[in-house]
Amino acid sequence: MGKRPEKINPINPSLPPIDRLIHEPARLTILANLYVVKEVDFIFLKNQTEMTWGNLSSHLSKLEEAGYVSVKKELAGKKTKTRIRLTEDGREAFREYRQKMDDFLKGLPE
Amino acid sequence: MSEKIDLEQLEKKSWRSTFQDGLWDIYLGLIFMGFGIYTIGPLFGSFSAVNAIIIIAIWDFSAFFFFFIGKKKITQPRIGFVKFGKKRKRKKIKLSIFLMFMVGVNVIFLFLPLSGFELNLNPLIFLLIVGLGFFTLPLCVVAYFLEFDRLYLMAIMGGLGLFVSELIRPVVGNPLHMLLTYCPIGGIIVVWGGIVLVRFIKKYPLPKSEQIQEVKDG
Numbered sequence: 001m002g003k004r005p006e007k008i009n010p011i012n013p014s015l016p017p018i019d020r021l022i023h024e025p026a027r028l029t030i031l032a033n034l035y036v037v038k039e040v041d042f043i044f045l046k047n048q049t050e051m052t053w054g055n056l057s058s059h060l061s062k063l064e065e066a067g068y069v070s071v072k073k074e075l076a077g078k079k080t081k082t083r084i085r086l087t088e089d090g091r092e093a094f095r096e097y098r099q100k101m102d103d104f105l106k107g108l109p110e
Numbered sequence: 111m112s113e114k115i116d117l118e119q120l121e122k123k124s125w126r127s128t129f130q131d132g133l134w135d136i137y138l139g140l141i142f143m144g145f146g147i148y149t150i151g152p153l154f155g156s157f158s159a160v161n162a163i164i165i166i167a168i169w170d171f172s173a174f175f176f177f178f179i180g181k182k183k184i185t186q187p188r189i190g191f192v193k194f195g196k197k198r199k200r201k202k203i204k205l206s207i208f209l210m211f212m213v214g215v216n217v218i219f220l221f222l223p224l225s226g227f228e229l230n231l232n233p234l235i236f237l238l239i240v241g242l243g244f245f246t247l248p249l250c251v252v253a254y255f256l257e258f259d260r261l262y263l264m265a266i267m268g269g270l271g272l273f274v275s276e277l278i279r280p281v282v283g284n285p286l287h288m289l290l291t292y293c294p295i296g297g298i299i300v301v302w303g304g305i306v307l308v309r310f311i312k313k314y315p316l317p318k319s320e321q322i323q324e325v326k327d328g
Contacts, residue, residue: 036121036195043190043317048124053317081191 016100019093021066026051027059031094034069034086041082060084068093122257124192129258131185131310133177135303138264140173142271143296149285184307188314205255212248219244234276241272260302267295 022028026049033048034040040048046056063069068090074081086094147169148162229236246269253261275291282290 032117032120033124036117037124037192038195039191039193041191043188044124044192045190046317047127047189047314048120083191 016104018100019097021062021068022093022097024059026055027063030056030059030063031068031086031090034084035091035094039083039085041084045084063090066090121194121197125194125198125257127189128185128192129256129260130306131180131189132303132306132308133180133185134258135260135264135306136180136300137173137177137303138261138268139296139299139301139303140176141170141296142264142268142292142299144169144173144292145271146289146292146296149289180307184311187316188310201255205252208251208255209248212244216244234273237272237276238270241269245269245272264299267299271295 022031029049029051030045033045042056045060046053049056051059060069060071064071067087070085070087072083072085074083144166148165151158151161151165231239246265249265249268250262253259253265271291275287278290279287
């Protein structure tokens, strides 16, 4: 399990601390897509996120390092099947992020 | 709240992506065609119930085989694998309960004439009720649970088919009326399924294996 990134808002301490690992748009897209399903493979995730293979790979590695995403490889005959899912930590971190962003945006004047 | 709606949309988008290959349309279109195909028996000899059952069984099995192979060889390599969460599981259970209920209702209505119960209805009205009640309605419920919009149209076409077949029976005779009704209905659905399939193949080309390997290796 990776170390959860530090959550401090360096710009303004009164703003809610946001998980910067999740805040990055590409990773947020990956996490949101994983949040609504149980398990996917690379191809499905690539199609849903519309990212390039390289981008997807690099962001997934970061999320896996943080322990937000689990990438499991299973042998199915001669082929390797890869299954990607959100870990409990990842699910919780995403929920927390949503809540904070929601609270923050709701507090803004019209 | 808007985020909740967006996540729901995202889940729906993922779910609906599993129906965009046109294979369900082709499969159901072939099944509809099967309702008419069994009447080709007399063209090759005598018509009997056994002949009809054999023809329908071979036809439906071939349709299912095409569907199964298509999902495995065309769809999955292109859109990949996805397993949905609890929401979809609950919907599947509700749908299964409904389908079991419909099987029960069908069995009751099948044996109703044996109990001496008779419906003195005009055959056209009777087939309209049967078509809409036992065909269109259940398929619409399936479409609702699966969120598969094209299925509503297929349900209406399939349900009205019985009525149309009865309508043309005096002109073309029995059992050709079924062939001339359900083959065009099924054929239209197969063609539109084919168009959806071609669009799907164009939209989702096969990924190169080295690209996938690159991602797997990180």
